[in-house]
Amino acid sequence: MRWCIPAVLFFALVCSVRPDEVLPEPTLRIMARSTVYNVGETKAIFCKGENLVEPIQWYSPSGKLVEERSTKNSRVFVERKTEDNGVLVPLIIHRIKISDGGNWTCKAGNQSETKEFIVGEKVNITDRNVTLEGEEGKSVKLTCEANGYPLPVVVWYKDKHQIRDKEDPKKYTIKPDNTLEIKKLNHADVGLYVCKVRQKALSHYTEKTVHLSVQHKPILYNSDTQMIYTNTKYKTEEVYAILGDTKNVTCSAIANPPPTYKWFKRNNGYDDDAITDSDTVITSEDGTNSVLVLRIRDESYYGEYRCSATNDKGSESIIFHVNPGSKPLPPDTVQLAGANTTNLTFNVTCSSCNFATPDEVPESPDPKNLTVIGYIFQLTPLKLGYPADWDGAPEFRVDIESANNTLFTLGPLSNSTVFHVRVRTRNAAGNSEWLEAGNAATTDDAIRLSASLLLITVTMCMRMFGPF
């Protein structure tokens, strides 16, 4: 009976262990965070097994058993290592190839798992920012070296708009190798071209930018309206100038390379000698325009002037007809209509001004009464004890949009400042005399404004109810 208790204990122990004697479930898993690989990489993909009876084996997509490392088998092989409870068998692939893509299987007895490895080659464009210059009338090819696997989706953009060659086949062709061909180049083709390359399977994106410039002959345009003169043989422009005033006649060209400008006065349809006086002809350094500063000392300064713009691609010219024009009348009244910290708003009236009616564009303008096209405001800060200093004071040019809209807002201005204000009207020929419009002030800030509103309210209340 002495050893009876231990025996019972032993029996109890065995009994309590019994349910655990049923072997735990065998499991097997391929431990791969990602199954998308880039060509040339070296990878170790682990297969983890637990409670397995049979050994873990790897099978290639063609169903072949993967051997252990040997001199003959040194690129794709398995490595056997045991870990305390489970078993980890890595599949090692050196310099992975596109042909390694496919369904790989890890197997042990009747346990198995299959994973599809995707092997791709990311597009790698070496020169991703290039500049290119084409020639007017010729074509140019913009390459996009999108060589990769799987084949990427390539889309070309010009200045953010997608290029669809099928919609404009005369202008564009996109070749099977993704080269964009632009035909019959002209100045409008100048811009930023971007080829966007996407490989969805590899979650890869890249792009290439091409800055395209085009050598072309000068194209003349009106710098006020930004309109290109239509391509007739003789380009002309009517210009009005006030006797005794200075009139700037501007000749503007889009050209690559930048053009040289020449100005001529014309007599009976023929050019006089070129005007070269540096006080009279002022050409911008970048070649975008040339200004003829005409001082209309007497009637003989009216007439025809020719401007020509020339570069090695060609030449264009325009004839300006400089006609006598009347000086406009100044406005009648100017009133401050609103103010805040940054802007001043004025109400300007001009009863004798000839305003354009919005519906009818004047066919032949009356040179004696040209339409008023806008106002020029000038503002200079008030200095107590000094007269207004207009020298170099900023000017604000506003356009009259309709005769019944008489309010004009100026800004940005410095806050809490009192300004002297003057205004003049302008027409195609020039400007009227100035109308002095007194002083106007920008406000300090919102707090001061509400304080003054409060003051007004208090004042009004006192007026309404009277002092007690």
Ligand SMILES: *[C@@H]1O[C@H](CO)[C@@H](O)[C@H](O)[C@H]1NC(C)=O
């Ligand atoms: C891999 O297996 C999946 C599922 O069976 C199948 O859809 C896919 O086509 C296979 N991939 C290859 C490359 O055979």
Ligand SMILES: *[C@@H]1O[C@H](CO)[C@@H](O)[C@H](O)[C@H]1NC(C)=O
């Ligand atoms: C796997 O094989 C074991 C014996 O090796 C067997 O007991 C089990 O039922 C099998 N499981 C499946 C799902 O076939």
Ligand SMILES: *[C@@H]1O[C@H](CO)[C@@H](O)[C@H](O)[C@H]1NC(C)=O
């Ligand atoms: C792309 O190619 C260049 C040169 O050919 C190489 O230096 C670079 O590492 C490559 N980049 C990638 C992401 O493969």
Ligand SMILES: *[C@@H]1O[C@H](CO)[C@@H](O)[C@H](O)[C@H]1NC(C)=O
């Ligand atoms: C691309 O090239 C242009 C002109 O060569 C240059 O102005 C620009 O800064 C470059 N951009 C980048 C991102 O390198």
Ligand SMILES: *[C@@H]1O[C@H](CO)[C@@H](O)[C@H](O)[C@H]1NC(C)=O
């Ligand atoms: C005319 O152009 C010259 C030079 O650009 C400039 O200094 C002058 O202020 C302009 N005059 C007028 C009336 O616009």
Ligand SMILES: *[C@@H]1O[C@H](CO)[C@@H](O)[C@H](O)[C@H]1NC(C)=O
């Ligand atoms: C001042 O008034 C102008 C015109 O009413 C408005 O456009 C502007 O936003 C205002 N600025 C501030 C700081 O309130």
Ligand SMILES: *[C@@H]1O[C@H](CO)[C@@H](O)[C@H](O)[C@H]1NC(C)=O
């Ligand atoms: C502008 O001033 C005129 C004349 O003083 C007046 O008739 C008109 O109502 C004012 N317009 C506005 C919007 O204040």
Ligand SMILES: *[C@@H]1O[C@H](CO)[C@@H](O)[C@H](O)[C@H]1NC(C)=O
């Ligand atoms: C100019 O035209 C306007 C509007 O048609 C008219 O009120 C004004 O009297 C004219 N001025 C001259 C000088 O003819």
Ligand SMILES: *[C@@H]1O[C@H](CO)[C@@H](O)[C@H](O)[C@H]1NC(C)=O
């Ligand atoms: C100004 O006049 C035009 C028509 O001449 C009208 O359509 C518009 O509503 C008017 N605007 C105002 C602010 O009265």
Ligand SMILES: *[C@@H]1O[C@H](CO)[C@@H](O)[C@H](O)[C@H]1NC(C)=O
């Ligand atoms: C008012 O001032 C702001 C600067 O605070 C400026 O951006 C805006 O153009 C001005 N508004 C007008 C109508 O001039």
Ligand SMILES: *[C@@H]1O[C@H](CO)[C@@H](O)[C@H](O)[C@H]1NC(C)=O
């Ligand atoms: C007013 O101008 C001063 C200095 O120019 C600046 O420090 C201040 O912030 C301005 N106040 C407002 C409300 O814009």
